[in-house]
Amino acid sequence: EIVAAIEVELGQGPLSGRRVLVTSGPTHEPIDPVRYIANRSSGAQGTAVARALAALGAEVIFVTGPADVPPPLGMQVVKVETAQQMSDAVDAALPVDAGVFAAAVADWRVARASDKKLKKSRDGMPALEFAENPDILKRVSHMETGRPALVVGFAAETDNVVEHATAKRGRKGCDWIVANDVSPATGIMGGSENAVILISDSGAEEWPRMGKDAVAERLAARIADALTS
Template sequence: MLTGKRILLIIGGGIAAYKTLDLIRRLRRSGAAVTPVLSRAGAEFVTPLSVSALAGEKVHDDLWDLTDEAEMGHIQLSRVADLIVVAPATADLMAKMAQGRADDLASTLLLATDTPILIAPAMNVRMWQHPATQRNLGMLKGDGVRTVGPEVGDMACGEQGPGRMSEPADIMAAIEAQLGGGPLSGRHVLVTSGPTHEPIDPVRYIANRSSGAQGAAIARAARDAGARVSFVTGPASVPPPEGVDVIRVETAREMREAVLAALPADVAIFVAAVADWRVATPSDRKMKKSGGALPVLDFAENPDILAEVSRHDQRPTLVIGFAAETHDVADHARAKRERKGCDWILANDVSDGTGIMGGAENAVTFISAEGAEEWPRAGKDAVATRLIERIAAKLAGEL
């Protein structure tokens, strides 16, 4: 998939640097050329000799190398690449990028380029969670820098939590999504997923049985088709895919704000099982039993995100909804499509015994202005692939 592509790989200083050796091997096997840049700290963890041997190219590590400056120069070095990958992207490197600093070769290359940048963060969990790092991350994303990871797991320092660099296979998937030239290359796809949790009190909430599996599968298929994916997810039990921009929310109102903030998009796919109602005034204390009297809960209607985006000034070219029904599936889905103003509805029967909601498979009735189309029951990845293929064909004018 990457034949003829050139990757400028900047290796930061962290124990995860050893994973970049496998990443280089995978990139070369996929047909890409790799130009390695080793930071001074990175050289404490992997050697220039090992990096150069795997990359098949000279390692660049000195801003003041007179030979390099005469032959190519650090500015040109950063501009001949199709993609710049920073792995591991340490807290220090991220801070330099966010602040526009250029005091070594790696940071100078990152500042002196308009080439797309993908970073794979890796650091101690407390460093990752520090407000300064999160502030820098927000700035970088705002500047268009793409991210993959970090993962949750055990740290070399003995702590556990988010901060592990993504595995080379996941970084490869993110690189291929960026450069693979798929049918959705250059498109922005917005996907919502999972349930929402509507609080009753600090320990109780209203929810549903959605696992988020179908939404994650659709985001992954869109990513693999080359799209930039904004993935707005409620508290799902299925983890989000790598190589997408993940925005985590809890409630329907938070999801609405995240969706509107992610616009404009070419396609919006509303897979999330958003709660229709919320408790109007959640208690700020745990509600206690009192002499057998049952609590009285006043409900309020949640925002209709699908309908709002369907009528929005920045309406995507395609707006697609999902309808989880227990009876008269196609009829309810047709009515929902007309009522919401969206282009397509994917309806599924989630009644008892189907195993659809929270399960590994889905059975879809595809509803459009042209009518209803039954899709055979299949795994959720297969359903996602079929939907993304349909979307790509529509955007290409083939439908």
């Protein structure tokens, strides 16, 4: 960590002079002052990617939801809670040379979160109306001016991983999708290892299962290649 920080200070590495945005962690979408909708992203993979990019000399802006793991040192950290706040933080961070969108952003929020705790009524569950959250990955991928040279999305799938992730790449318009299988049986969500498939315009490239730090280093090296070749 300290070595990485020193290397960045010295301006070394293939990504020195490049500005990279990394989003990480879950978002929390409030229902009322005490309840919220969350997801199981620990932030471990996104944090490792940010650290690996910084180790290659990049200036990293790290936008994180309420993650289980502490944010990396040696970079600008922006802490947010909701998808809307994450979207705003991403806007504020642009322009960047590359954007790595590892956060598990909630697709929906509760349309009108209550400022009072909802009560059990005789009719049961209070009706919750949902509204669609901003699609950060799609919006950044489709920017007409100032689009990052490389936009990387993540896809956490539980079935038909390559098919779903390839479709997501087309739908979002990003350059790469880092896809993984987060079925409970894999132990990947919340664990220290990951098994990813990199989806690009050359197809699907399956990486062997390895530590999340090793996945991060390999991805950072690929990003450096793409930005500097």
